[in-house]
Amino acid sequence: MAMHSSRERPTPPGPDGVPLLGNTHELARDTLGFYERVTAEYGDVVGISVGGDEGAIVTHPEYVERILVRDDDRYVKGGLIEDQLGDTFGNGMFMAAGEQWRTQRQVAQPAFYRERILEYGETVVDHAADVGWPHASVVDLTDELSALTLSVLTDALFGFDADADEAVVREAASAIGAKLDPSAPTAFLPTWVPTPRNLRFTRHISQLRERVDSRIADRRRQDPDQRGDDLLSLLVAATANGELDDQTLRDDMITFLFAGHETTSLGLTYALFLLATHPDEQRRLQAELDATIDGDRPTIDDLPALEFTDRVIDEALRLYPPVFTFFREPVEDVELGGYRLPAGTTISVPQWIVHRDERWWESPETFDPDRWTDDRDSERPEYAFYPFGGGPRHCIGMRLARLELRLALATLCSTYRFEAVTTDLDLATAANLRPAGPLEVRVRRR
Ligand code: HEM
Structure with missing residues (x-):
């Protein structure tokens, strides 16, 4: 039987859209609901149209693996990501491609080696033990944990005080x-259009750039022998020997501040929310902690x-993946x-x-944290779960995030009941993927 060339194959089925706008409006109004409806109706490859451009939603683990791992050289991050995040991340590691990306990843990698990550354990526990929530108070998890993960990140990777x-x-x-x-009526306008949102964005991003520049200058003024080997020092050294330029150094700092901060904080927020709403599972976790650390500080x-x-962490990342989808664009026709x-x-390859x-x-x-026990976990395709992506562009901070999630959860749950x-x-x-409003819990010291 003759093989069909990809050119002869049909394009994927999908919902009808409004002329010109396609499915943009529906997608913006209720993003998760839109994904749920169209994948239930049209299957593993759905054709959609966003802002007049062709789009697709791909949800079979085998195809996800092909895009991210096996055929990764046929895909780039793409125009949508460039339009949405380019103004923030510049040419930092998240956005860059080809040789520029490879150099940045190699320069930063030693800060994320397994042995190096283990050294960050104490920093995590120090900050988690320091939250100081009064007994019986009500706290907004999203807010509190965002402050916590930001201090861990800046302390561990950049050696400065988050306060x-x-x-x-x-x-x-x-x-x-x-x-x-995406639900804002002005969401798809470019940054130079002076909407209130865009003006606010431009003002805060430039303040952040100034602050980052001054932190870089502080580090450069330090005696090289005193600089240590944290991520900031690795990046600064790479500009001194010409591997990175100054602009990329700043873009990378901003990339790490954002890629590493809110994601981890949301992972911890959802884990604690799930424990607060499932008291039996919370008691099991506390029993494990009491048997292991018995009120002491956890260590690696x-x-x-x-x-x-x-298992609680995997289950939280499954149910509420902080990165609920990401995007790729094929550089040639693919099947x-x-x-x-x-x-x-x-x-779009939506974890959601x-x-x-x-x-x-x-x-x-x-x-159901027990779905992660070995016997139940082995049957699933590998890419049925990919909270940190996959292939060469998988999350460089994955080990740090997992270490932080485990140690912070252990420290908080051995101190407090939620x-x-x-x-x-x-x-x-x-x-x-963020909570739409405050996510409040009452904390009681145990
Ligand atoms: C629970 C926490 C986290 C989640 C769920 C998460 C998720 C992800 C995902 C899904 C990607 C791949 C995106 C794509 O392929 O388009 C990614 C990339 C990335 N993440 Fe994370 N991340 C987390 C924590 C961190 C931390 C702690 C850091 C740094 C300290 C970090 C830094 C990065 C960077 C720099 C990239 C781009 C890597 C590259 O393109 O080579 N992330 N992350």
Whole structure:
């Protein structure tokens, strides 16, 4: 039988859209609902149209693996990402391509080696032990944990004290979030159009750039022998020997501040929310902690014994993946699931759908940490779960994030008991999957 060339294959089926705008409006109004509806109706490869451009949603783990791993050289991050995040991340590691990306990844890699990551354990526990929530107080998890993960990140990777920079970074984060909110009527306008959102974004990003420049200058003034080997020192050294230019150094700092801060904080927020709303599972976790650390500070040596803690984290990342989708664009026509996707199609690979697909997950909506026990975990395709992406562009901070999530959860749950105040979780989709409003819990010292 003759093989069909990809040119003869049909393009994928999908919902009809409004002329010109396509599915943009529907997608913006209820992003997650739109993904759910169209993948339920049209299957693993859905054709959509966003802002007049061709798009697709791909949700079979085998195709996800092909895009990210096996055929990764046929895909780039693409125009949509460039339009949405280019103004923030410049040519930093998240955005860069080809040799420029490879150099940045190689320069930063030693800060993320396994042995190096283990050294950050104490920093995580120091900051988590320091949250100082009064007994019986109500706290907004999103806010509190965002401050916590920011201090861990700046302390561990950049060696500076987050307190001085917290306001600048968090205001910039909020301005970026507002700019990327797809439900805003002005969401798709370029940054130079002077909407209030864009003006606010430009003001906060330039304040952040100034602050980052001054931190870089501080480090350069230090005696090279005293600089240590944190990420900032690695980047500064790479500009001195010509591997990176100054602009890329600044873009990388901003990339790491954002890629590493809100994602980790959301992972921790959802894990604690799930524990607060599932008291039995919280008691199991606390029993594991009492048996292992018995009120002491956890250390990296305790991690192998904290099996249930680890399962809670995987289950939280499955149900509420902080990165709920990301995008790729094929550089040539490709074939997936019998359909042709032309070069330049914006392909979304949404964890939100794949992590909740009944074909791979029994009762997918249920918080069930025990689904991660070895016997139940082995049957699933590898890319039914990819909170950190995959292939060469997988998250460079994955080990750090996992270490931080485990140690911070262990420290907080051995100190406090969490009672749900907010019981219904409304979600908002901007750059990351965020709670739409405050996510409150009552904390009691144990
Ligand atoms: C729970 C926490 C985190 C989640 C869910 C997460 C998720 C992801 C995902 C899905 C990607 C791939 C995006 C794509 O392929 O388009 C990614 C890339 C990246 N992440 Fe993370 N991340 C987390 C924590 C961190 C941390 C702690 C850091 C740094 C300290 C970090 C830095 C980065 C960078 C620099 C990239 C781009 C890598 C490249 O393109 O080579 N992330 N992350």
